[in-house]
Amino acid sequence: MDPVTAAEVMNVLARAFTQEPDGDGRRVRQELSALIGAETSAGSVESEVWRRAAAAPGDSLFRRLLADALTEAARTRPPLMAGLVRLARSSPRPAVQPRAVTGTSGGHGNTIDGAAQLYGPTVQARDVQGGIHIHAAPVPASPSPAFRPSVPRQLRSVPGHFAGRESELGGLDRLLVQKPGSSQLLVVVSGPAGVGKTTLVSKWLHSVGEEFPDGQMYADLRGHVNLGTEPAGTVSATGPAEAAGPATPTEILGQFLRALGVVSVPADLAEQASLWRSVTAGLRMAVMLDNxxxxAQVRPLLPGGPDGLVVVTSRRRLTGLGVxxxxFRPLGVLDPAASLELLAHGVGSRRTAGELRAAREVVALCAGLPLxxxxxSARLAARPRQSLRTLADALARDAGPLTVLEIEGEAAVRNALDASYTVLTADAARLYRRLGLLPVGTFDVRTAAAACGVSVGSAEGPLDELIEANLVEDIxxxxxxxxxxxRAHARDRAARDESESARTETLRRVCDWFLATVxxxxxxxxxxxxxxxxDYLYPSDLPLPFSDDAGALAWLDGHRLDLMAFVRIASDSxxxxxxxxxxxxxxxxFLRxxxxxxxxxxxxxxxxxxxxxxxSTAERQMLNSGAIGLDAAGRIDDAIVWYEESLRAARxxxxxxxxxxxxxxxxxxxxNAGRLxxxxxxxxxxxxxxxxxxxxRGVALSQVVLGEIALAVDEPQRAVAYFTRARDTLTAVKDPHDTxxxxxxxxxxxxCAGEYAPGAAQLGEALAVFTRSGSLHWQARTLEMLGESAREHGDMIMAVDAYTRALALHEVTSPADADRMRDRLESLERPPAGPSQEGVTSE
Incomplete structure (x- = not known):
């Protein structure tokens, strides 16, 4: 019999995936069995089959049919087919690089090679007698900050009432199976508002999570926020526009890079995008860009390397991403059967079956929009004695002629929202309106209390009512x-039901609460x-959302965009x-x-x-702290202008x-500019x-900079004097970091002054302090100084170790410094040219 080609086998596999099985799948199984049973050349089929099978989603139709069809075929080609059966049944996670493992026992050689990929503890044996015990290595109690943090899993959870969309999920599965190995997969899921784009994509990405072992990233691009004609932050008849506005690529790249362990993110967008592509170049990672x-908003966020998956959701088609x-996968409304199933999830199947005609009318009036x-269904579930007929009549009366599809479903959603809003208690309705005015991405019960000028206890009940009514998401x-x-509906209700003074008071109350908390x-x-x-117009006595230093910094960082939104609103107001x-x-x-x-x-x-x-005092404060930021961001000339203005004002x-x-x-x-x-x-x-x-303390900080300058001009004894005085003063004023x-x-x-042993010991003491405090920047700087000192002393082993550790830290804090450290490592065999302080700064 002629050898079987890879193409022939893959054609059968493709049919197994794309066609529903006839009966018990006998025809597909017979075709595949006949092909695999043929005489094949070694390696002519195996590598291609393995590659395609390994890329298949774990719960896809491909794997299910593959497992069924290959069970019988395995008898004819055991070496190849037994492995394929295990693959189809076990749903492994492919690694970035295959690994080969070889062992011997009793004269028998055991080999795993080709495209085999191993994960975690692995046992390979010819004969096994007795029990097998597998022990995983313990997780270190305090992992080194040089290592990347835990793999990010940022996807939103999928609601339990998900219904329908089998065809759409199958189509996405096929895209992943058919993805060329030479390029990443970019999918745009578009459709009208409220159609369920985010839920569908979240559902699918969760189902294929094992295919992306290096992480699943999520970002809300807020693409449909603040798209009106009014300036951001203005108070108008419709309330303040969303001050945060659509997310910028800079904001999202900073978020993504920090999630992957990058501590110091560049200020420039081009540098951020370049770093993002570099960090993700070798990763199998899925990225969801929502809304x-x-x-142009999406393009800088595309990761590097061929193994990634990016899924974008939008109300627009985003045809520009075709280049x-x-x-492109447009998403339409749910069909009537899936819509009825979704409604039944919320109100109960017995209730919908008992009023099937009215239930179908409700489904039609909601136009298949999941939202x-x-x-x-939330309104009906909260009122078990209300009939579906009552709701159907109310929706029909409020909606009039159904024009949902012509205006992207907004009318249907508005009708449903109005129906939910009108049955709220007075306190919950008031909270709903006032929360709609706030320019925040998320909020908690303290924010709710501040908006209404009540205690936390008084805000809890109305907020719970909004969550129960599905008007607010508890995430x-x-x-x-x-x-x-x-949010748009809540803001509209605030414009209609709240006075202008009440809207202004709401914003100022929350603004003052933010000020007190920050x-x-x-x-x-x-x-x-x-x-x-x-200065507070509405002083707050609400409890703080943190109780320690770590919690305070985490709260500040997590609410930085909300803080900036209120800065803009306060300025505009x-x-x-x-x-x-x-x-x-x-x-x-800003400092941390x-x-x-x-x-x-x-x-x-x-x-x-x-x-x-x-x-004038506040003006100088803004000039000085702002200039520090400009200097740190590399805008030294701008920083000098700000400092000169501050100097004139201070005098x-x-x-x-x-x-x-x-x-x-x-x-x-x-x-820092080299103008010593x-x-x-x-x-x-x-x-x-x-x-x-x-x-x-200020005297000591200036002495530190003078000491750096003395080192730069090769005057180590003068530098020792400056640093000694600075250390003693900073110790006395209890400033451990600067000490x-x-x-x-x-x-x-x-x-540098010839005292290697005591100098290296002091560098080690400082390194220990920075390690305990988690200061990656200064750990790297100190290791760099240790490496340079060891190199000059002739201790090349220690120099390599220090430089290598510094490089690992610089890779997550400063790409430019990481490149410099690689050059240092490559030049270690060259004789030292003398003391060097290249790259050491006081920031």
Missing amino acids: AFTA DGAV ALCLA GPDVCRFHDLV TAAEERLTPAQFTLPR GWDDCAWQLVDAAWPL RRHYDLWIEAHEIGLAAARRAGN AAGDVRDEGQALHGLGACCR DAAVPHLTRAIAAWESCGYL ARALAFLGRARV
Whole structure:
């Protein structure tokens, strides 16, 4: 018999996947058995079959038919077919690279090679006697920060009442099976509002999760927020527009990169996108981009490498992504049978069967939109004595001629929302309207209480009522959100049922609550930071959402976009003091998390607000802290302009401490720009100013920068003197982080001065402090100094170890520094040219 080609086998496999089995699948099984039973050349079929089978989703029709058809065929080709049967039945997770394992026992060789892929503990044996015990290695109690955090699994959960969509899910399965190995798969699922795009994609991605072992990312691009004609943040007849607006690629890339362990994200979009592609180049990862508005919003978010999957949902078709190889899958409304099933999930099958005609009318009036059906069923479920006929008549009376499909379903949803809204209690309806005014992505019971000016206890009941009515989504512990259309409806009801003064009061109450909460976090995280007075129109006594430092920083970071939205609203509403105070209170967020884009934008708004308010002290505060952000983001010339303005303002006000701050900033900027001669006079004057007003910590910080300059010009003894004084002062004022920085530099200076052993010991002490505090940036810097010191001392083993550890940290904090460290490792065999401080900064 002639050899069987890979194409012949794959044709049968394709038919097994794309066709429903006839009866018990006998025909498919017979065809495949006949082909595999033929005399084949070794390797002519096996690799292609394995590759296609391994790519199939674990619960797809392909695997089910494959397992059935190959059971009989395995008898004729055991080496190939037995492995395929195991693959089809076990649903393994393919790895990025295949591994070969070889062992021997009693003269018998055991080999796993070809496309075999192993995961976790694996046993291979010829004969087994007795029991087999498999032990997994324990998880370290304190994993090194150099390693990436746990694999992100960010997909939204799928509601239990999911119904229908078998055809759509099968079509997505086929796309994944047929995906070329040389390129990633980009799918755009589009359709009208409320049609269930997000739920469908979430359902499918959960079902194929094992195919993407490196993570599943999720981002809401907010593509249909703030698309009207009014400026963001204005208070109008329809309430404030969504201040956050559509998500920018910068915002989402920062979110994704941090989820993958990147600590220091570049400020520039091009750099962020490049880093994102580099980090994901070798990963099998799925990315869901929800609620996209334009192709341009999506394109920078596409990961690198050929093994990824990106699924985009949008109300628009996004045909512009066709040039990126996108596959388009429009999603229509549910058919009547699936719609009736979804309604029955919510109200009970007996109830729908008892009023089948009325149930079908409700389904028709909801036009197959899952959102409208869920809202209608929630109303019926909450009123078990109400008939379906009553609801059907109400929807028909309110809707009039059905024009749902012509306007993307908004009329049907509005009718269902109005029906749900009118039966709310007065307190729940009031909360619904006021939450609709807020420019926040998510909210909790404290936000709800602030919006209504009540206690947390008084807000819990109305919020629970909104959740039960499916008007608010409960997406986590004490975290809720609106669906886009529900938010628009709530805002519309606020415009109709709340006075203008009530709408303004709601915004200011929540704005003041944010200010109080952010200020409490600032006082906890940076107690030594000078805090300007706060002004509250509506003081809040609500409980704080955190109880320790870690919780305070996590809350700030998690609510940073909400915070920025209120900064913009306060500025647009003329609440200038509130605007700059919100920016001032967010200092620990900017300092610790370094979201450069938000840091700079916030201070630009805060500076303008402080100037409008005529508060010169606040103006200098905005200039100084904003300039630090500009310098950290690499915009050194802009930072110098801000510091020069601050210096003039401080001298005009006679504020010596602020004068010292501006001079120190100018010196640090000049040092970072390589203008060392210009840096020293600024720093010297800063020290003099701070000594005159008794600000010893500032004196020490300027001495650290002077010590760095001394090292850069190869004057280690002078550097030792600066760092020693700075360390002693910072220890006295109880600043452990900056004490460790001074200690690290002191150790490096002593090595450069010929004292290798004591200098290396001090570097080790500083490294221990940074490791305990989790400061990856300064761990990497200190390891770099240790490696350089060891290289100069001739200890190449220690130098390689320190550089390698520094490289691992730099890869998640600074791509540019990581490239520099690779160059250092490659040049270790070359003789050292002398002490070097390349790349060491005081930031």
